[in-house]
Amino acid sequence: MLTIGKLGDAAGVKVPTIRYYEQIGLLPEAERSAGNQRLYSRKALERLAFIRHARGLGFTLEAIRDLLSLSDRPDQSCAAADAIARAQLAEVESRLARLTALKAELERMVVQCAGGKIADCRVIEVLGDHAHCATDHCHPHADHLE
Amino acid sequence: MLTIGKLGDAAGVKVPTIRYYEQIGLLPEAERSAGNQRLYSRKALERLAFIRHARGLGFTLEAIRDLLSLSDRPDQSCAAADAIARAQLAEVESRLARLTALKAELERMVVQCAGGKIADCRVIEVLGDHAHCATDHCHPHADHLE
DNA sequence: CCTAAGTTCTCTAGCAACTAGAGCTTCAAG
């Protein structure tokens, strides 16, 4: 049995985060010691590592909740898990596309800055006048802003 | 003079967001009509468009606050504006790198899913066992998670 | 056995950057 600190070290998750996961029901309520401290089994460590890994891949806690409940029913079809992963992939791809466009525009801005006065600064000017802007990031959905 | 709704339409910003920007001091307090409604000048529209554009490029409101105060002093050096833009570019580049790695791992997960039962599902398995993971996204800084 | 340091406990509040809703007033069109 591990204390919460050891569990956190083992899984690479901070202690308050573990308590937070328990609070929102992502982790089950931990067993307690005589002195009311949380104790964790190896299974709990696995579950937390799963969460950690999925968070690292950018899954939301909601998606992770779904994946966890799927993994509790190993006899069912994995279509749902596949769908969640594909949705996540699509999300990542769309962010990538947007970030690539942003990078191009930022590079243009920075390169054009001649190091003079603010009045002539391309950075300020480009930001102030959208006509200078080649990308469409000003329009409808800005999905890199969560 | 524009009402808040017209201003929002013109700049592509939602009405509550404009009030929020005023509340946090990013926009000055608007003039009011006899009936206490906000009225905006062309200058205010420019300022809001600037903010909108910078947000679209991923600048934080803090960075935008700095850029705005720089643009109020056109006779100063633009080194500071340049530095802010370069920092933003570096940030975008680092996110891009991470997202690219995530995309690769998600693709591996999804491709390997044979569509069988959960028990054999690669998606769940890969998430549960970090040894399957080629990238280092589990380690120290997860900067795509704001 | 006792004390001191280190963990852990609960609880509340805060972060970014908005978004949503309640309940009211004002404005513009017909």
Add this chain to the structure above:
DNA sequence: CTTGAAGCTCTAGTTGCTAGAGAACTTAGG
């Protein structure tokens, strides 16, 4: 002059944590 849209203020919610206060527990050294 009425009606419906748009405006007002205020509070609270979102996501995924993080920070702090103040109390209790645990463990290693003397």
